[in-house]
Structures are given as structure tokens and as C-alpha cells.
Amino acid sequence: MTVPAALARDLGPALHRAAADGAAHEPGVVPAPWREAVLAELEAERxxxxxxxxxxxxxxxxxxxxxxxxxDLATRPAMRALHRAVVDAVHRHPGIDGLARWHPDEVTIxxxxxxxxxxxxxxxxxxxxxxxxILTLEGSARLRRCADREGTTVEAFDADAGSLVLLRGRGLGGxxxxxxxHAVDGPRDGRRTSFTLRATAP
Ligand SMILES: O=C(O)CCC(=O)C(=O)O
Ligand SMILES: [Fe+2]
Structure with missing residues (x-):
């Protein structure tokens, strides 16, 4: 496939919700052909x-x-394009403190x-x-914001294929x-695969 350059949605509203509430969900962020290209690349991973x-x-x-x-994404073009597209979409909203300095160096599948x-x-x-x-590449599960370590649900997001869940990290919004x-439940039907970007540098 020709790897697309941009996500299907502007992330502004979700980024503002994440900064205000600590968590947010946006459906339909990654189109199916792009998810499939990333999943095909992932077949080579251990x-x-x-x-x-x-x-x-x-x-x-x-x-x-x-x-x-x-x-490591230099040799994984579909993953590299997805990483870049998420970073570009986030950097389009530099008014939220921290986002312009968000450079995710850790990618967890x-x-x-x-x-x-x-x-x-x-x-x-x-x-x-x-x-x-947290992007979901295939499958679906509830990702829940919890009130306590017993897992009492505050809010449940549908982490389904193509969706994005944003969680507040240290320093967001000052x-x-x-x-x-938060907790993630088991997959609803079939396997679920997620693709998560985190920044370990200050
Ligand atoms: O796979 C996911 O949806 C993310 C789960 C999670 O909360 C984590 O890995 O820290
Ligand atoms: Fe987590």
C-alpha cells in the first residue's frame, strides 16, 4: 500500500479532553488499510x-x-509512518503545555x-x-478509567480497531x-493488538 501521511481525524478535541480529564477516546483515527499494513509488518516481530x-x-x-x-522504526515503514502521523497530529496543538515537547521514543505493541x-x-x-x-490495530476491548486499584469503573472507552485512547502523562497541561x-479488559472477540507511543525523555 501507499502509506498515508495523516490520521483520519484532528486530535484537538481529544487532546483537550485528555488534558482536562486525564483520559480521552477518539474513534476512527487509523484507516483500515494502514492498520493492515502495520499488522503485516508485525508478523516479523517476536x-x-x-x-x-x-x-x-x-x-x-x-x-x-x-x-x-x-x-527501530527506520526499517518498518508502516509503523514509522503511523508514529510520525500521531506525532504530527499532536504537535498541531502546541497550546496544551507539554505537547510541543512530546517526542515518543518508546513504541509498545x-x-x-x-x-x-x-x-x-x-x-x-x-x-x-x-x-x-494507545491505538488499536485490530480487535476491541473496553479500556476503563478506574477510581481505585480494585478497578471500579469511572468511564469506559471502546478501544476498537482504528481508535485512539489518550492518557495524561507526567507534566501534561502543566x-x-x-x-x-486505568485497566484494559480482555478482547471482545478475536485477538486485540494495540500500538502505544510513550515518551521517556523529559
Ligand atoms: O493495550 C492497551 O490497550 C494498553 C494497556 C495498558 O494500559 C498498558 O499497556 O499500560
Ligand atoms: Fe496502561
Whole structure:
């Protein structure tokens, strides 16, 4: 395919919601042919099982992942184009503090097999600055903002194919650190694959 240059949606409204509320969802961001091109590239990757229990809060995880550095995308054109398109779409909204400095260097692809329970309530790491951008390449699941570590739902997003979920990272909108607790449920039918961009540099 000819890899497109831009996402299908302006991210302004979702970025403002994420800055105000800590989380936001935008459907229909990545067109199907582009998702398929990325999924085809991913067939060459070697996935690693997530630890079933992680960290002091004992977050439960059922899935597998591949963690790439942005530099690794040089040999993965569809992924590189998607990364660039998300960064361009975010940088179009420099009025929200932090976004102009958001340079995601960490790309995580996560795969959940049918029957997986997903990932229980957690916060993403403090080392991730400004924004966490979670695209769904295939499948669907509820991604929930949680009130507590037991996983009480505050708001549920439909993380379905082509959609984007944005989570506040450290420093977004000038707020030093108010990362949302969230969980992702198991896939509804068939496998779900997500593609997440995070910035580890200040
Ligand atoms: O696969 C996803 O939807 C993202 C799950 C999540 O919250 C994470 O990996 O930190
Ligand atoms: Fe997370």
C-alpha cells in the first residue's frame, strides 16, 4: 500500500479532553488499510509474554508485547509512518503545555489472545512524559478509567480497531503528575493488538 501521511481525524478535541480529564477516546483515527499494513509488518516481530503479575501493586496482566525504540522504526515503514502521523497530529496543538515537547521514543505493541483478562488497574510509569497514545490495530476491548486499584469503573472507552485512547502523562497541561488509573479488559472477540507511543525523555 501507499502509506498515508495523516490520521483520519484532528486530535484537538481529544487532546483537550485528555488534558482536562486525564483520559480521552477518539474513534476512527487509523484507516483500515494502514492498520493492515502495520499488522503485516508485525508478523516479523517476536512477542514476549508479559509477566503475569507486575510491580508492588501486583498488577495482573495476560498478554504479550514487543517494545521498540523509535529508531527501530527506520526499517518498518508502516509503523514509522503511523508514529510520525500521531506525532504530527499532536504537535498541531502546541497550546496544551507539554505537547510541543512530546517526542515518543518508546513504541509498545501489545497483543491479547481471546480469553485473556487484559491488564488490571494501574498507572503507567512516572517516567513517561505528557501523553500516552494507545491505538488499536485490530480487535476491541473496553479500556476503563478506574477510581481505585480494585478497578471500579469511572468511564469506559471502546478501544476498537482504528481508535485512539489518550492518557495524561507526567507534566501534561502543566500538571506535575496526575496519571489516571486505568485497566484494559480482555478482547471482545478475536485477538486485540494495540500500538502505544510513550515518551521517556523529559
Ligand atoms: O493495550 C492497551 O490497550 C494498553 C494497556 C495498558 O494500559 C498498558 O499497556 O499500560
Ligand atoms: Fe496502561
Amino acid at each position: 512477542y514476549v509474554e508479559l509477566p503475569a503479575v507486575e510491580g508492588p501493586h501486583r498488577v495482573r496482566q495476560q498478554g504479550e508485547h514487543v517494545v521498540l525504540h523509535a529508531d 501489545q497483543r491479547y489472545a481471546p480469553g485473556s483478562a487484559g491488564i488490571s488497574a494501574h498507572r503507567d510509569g512516572r517516567r513517561h512524559a505528557y501523553l500516552v497514545a 500538571i506535575p503528575d496526575d496519571r489516571p488509573l
